[in-house]
Amino acid sequence: MTRLNAPSVPADPTSKERLAARGLDYRTVDTADRDAFLNAMQAVTRGFLGPEITGAAVAEESEPTDGRRYLGIFDAGLAQPQVPVATIDSWVTPLSVPGGDLDMWAISGVTVAGTHRGRGIARAMLEGELRAAAGAGLAIAGLTVTETTLYGRYGFGAAVPMSTWTIDTRRAGWAGPEVDGRVEFVSREQLATDLGDVHERVRTRRGGEIAAWPRRWRQAAGLSTSVKDGDHVRGVRYVDADGEVRGALAYRVIENEREFTQSRLNIGVLVTENPDAAAALWGYAVQHALVAEVTASLRPIDDPVRWLVRDERGAVQTIRDHGWLRILDLPRALESRSYATAADVTLEVTDPLGLTSGTWRVRIAPDGGAEVTRLPAAVAVGAAGASGAAGAGDAGTSGAGDAGASGAPGAIAADIRLGIAELSAAYLGGTPLTGLLASGRIAGEPAAVAALDAALRPAQPPTLSIWY
Known part of the structure; x- marks a missing residue:
């Protein structure tokens, strides 16, 4: 294409x-x-x-x-x-x-x-x-952000949460399986190649990933002039019993100046193609000699390391926003993905730029396909007066509790009323609509919200393993 x-x-x-x-x-x-x-x-x-x-x-x-x-x-x-x-x-x-x-x-x-x-x-x-x-x-735009309070006003929503792990290696221990194959050191040039190759093979398995570019992997491998102390980056890869590379790990070891045996291993990038690769490379990091702590950021919220250590209280997970999305063409965006369950709901959407404002019927078939149609303004409650430019910090949410209250004759009440920022946040299933309803960020019938939430949720949560 x-x-x-x-x-x-x-x-x-x-x-x-x-x-x-x-x-x-x-x-x-x-x-x-x-x-x-x-x-x-x-x-x-x-x-x-x-x-x-x-x-x-x-x-x-x-x-x-x-x-x-x-x-x-x-x-x-x-x-x-x-x-x-x-x-x-x-x-x-x-x-x-x-x-x-x-x-x-x-x-x-x-x-x-x-x-x-x-x-x-x-x-x-x-x-x-x-x-x-x-x-x-x-149909959609995206970014990763340094300041999280700036982008909701333009209709972006935090759609892909990611984890940071801090592992006390002595307390956590190791309970992972023995796997066939081997872990081996590679040059930083080879590391950049392996990271890119494995990432490209696995990125379509979950929502949220984008195609990376060669310089991103060269930065991860410490080969770019933009990386401070890039020569401190080391790399290993997992090769399976058939001789195929199934995972790669870029990391640094930061020495503890007072106690050499209390060093910290910081995982920069870890990409794996299967459970054996994950167990082999996480095991390498957690059991590394002279390392008392392992840290890793941009990990999926269901990262298997929780179940690979012996004592999960020694592995602390922190979840925060990472990937932000903004739907630009609502029918195309919703019709371009598959769904977990059937649903039939009506959405009243407000958009600070007016790109997606209106009332929409979303019909999701049992086979996972969706059909989205705009309802005429004459029968869409609140469509004619839906919010225009929302104030900073309120974009996409202003008037959510009042939308649809006009009582126009013959009007069709929307099942769910929400801003485009909230719909964009929920688009990949990484932000629960039920949570947005409970917090007052959206309004609507609880049964309809629950039905659409269940349809949006994939078997595995979305992930985004790079900054862009």
Whole structure:
């Protein structure tokens, strides 16, 4: 399948006009111009509190990633007018969903210089990205975030929670099985290859994963100039009895300066293709000599390590948000995934950008397929007056408790009333609709909420093992 070429999509004209009124120029960055692209990357690294790009890093950082669309906001009145005061980049990638995958507009590199905060720049860029993606025909957008309070106002929802594990190796012990095959050290170059190969083979097994790119794995292996002390990264892989690589592990050991035997092993990336690979590589880490603690982030919330250690009280799990999604085309997004059970519900959806606002009937067949139709405004309670631009922090939820209360003659009452941020959060089954109902984030009939929640939940929770 040929995917949309993101660089061909122009900057959103509405946002461009709004920023021009503030004396700012919003435009795409010409990646063929190495100086222009490097200036944009300098702005990105500055925004994420990194050092100035110099020396050996220049060549690496000035190589644009194929298929990405880079935009900057420029202020001609500054001492460095060639360096953007804000940045954002995007590309089209397959997002794994239950039953297949769906092209997603991935958003990254969102920065605003401290000198230009409070001018509506972030809002203009993010709303511009969503309008551009919807106009280009994408059904969903996604990102990973550093500040969780910013994105709900644009209709994003926290859809893929992930775990961090902290394991006291002495208390936890090991109870995993003996497996055939072997664990072996590999060079960091080979590690980058193995991580990418295994990840690509397994990423469609659960919802939430996206296709990674070579530099992401080179960073994981400590081969990128952007990685501090990359030479401290070590790598092992699991090879099964047939000689096939079924898992790979990138890690660092951080020595305890006061007690050498109390070192900490930090797992950077662990990808596994089957239970034997998981047992072999987790066992290697937990039983590592001179290591008192193992830490690992971006692990699935049902990671098997809980059941591989002898005492699970020695393994502490912390769950937090990671992958955020934003539905742009509601029928296409809901019809592009499979479902666990049948359901027939009516949703009244509010959207701060108006892209998905309306009342929709969602019919899910016993075979897992869905059909979504918009109900006419004349018979959809609250459709004509559904919330427009919601306030910051309230997007997608304002009026949820009142939606559908107009009592229009002949109106059809929606079973569930919710914002697009909440529907996006629940889309992959990683955020329970029943929990959103209990917290007052959505409103509706409990039986209908429970039915749709059960249909959305896959056999395994979604996962997203990388940042983007």
